[in-house]
Amino acid sequence: MPSKLLDALLLAMPLSPTLESWRQYLKSQLPYPVQGAQTLFIGDPALVIVVFQHDKAEVLLPAMEWRHHDIHTVKPRSQGVIDACSGSLEQLLALVEDTIALRLKSFHECSSCGKRCAPEVLGSLKGEPVCRDCIKGRRVLF
Ligand SMILES: [Zn+2]
Structure with a gap:
């Protein structure tokens, strides 16, 4: 079990030039928004x-991981180092790329608006997957 102190020390260490160049590449070259620094x-x-x-x-x-119908926790799974x-x-x-493909496979189409959504923003309505926006719209209507 790594201690909090060890974590802090690791985070304080500068990245090697190789890793820094990989990090910059990921930040600037991928067709997706990127957030975060060391992570x-x-x-x-x-x-x-x-x-x-x-x-x-x-x-x-x-x-x-779902805890309640509206509360989820992020449980990232390591794909490799x-x-x-x-x-x-x-x-x-x-x-x-493999991890992105795997993640996109877990997305489902909203049965109401047809948008492909991450599983954590999908609820269900009469057994059909429905995105959060559509569910919200419903709540306003009824
Ligand atoms: Zn929808």
């Missing part, structure tokens, strides 16, 4: 999360 949240909603540590980059799938010394940007990009 990048790519896409809105997040399609993939890339965590940079001092000598490696970990790629995570943003998987959601690319080491700055033995790995390459190509490997990192391949992992990122």
Whole structure:
């Protein structure tokens, strides 16, 4: 179990030039909005999360877990780690693309407006997936 102090130390360490260049590439070259600094949240909603540590980059799938019908927690699942010394940007990009593809597969079409939505913003109405916007609209109507 890593301690909070160790976490703080790792975060305080500067990234290697290799990792920094990978980070900049992801921030500027992907066709998605990117948020975050040392941890990048790519896409809105997040399609993939890339965590940079001092000598490696970990790629995570943003998987959601339902707790209540309206409350979810983010439980990212690790898809792999690319080491700055033995790995390459190509490997990192391949992992990122695979993770995005996996994430998009979990999206469903809203049965009301047809928009493809992340599972965490979909509810259900009479057993059909309906997005949050459409559910909100309904609540206003009734
Ligand atoms: Zn909808």
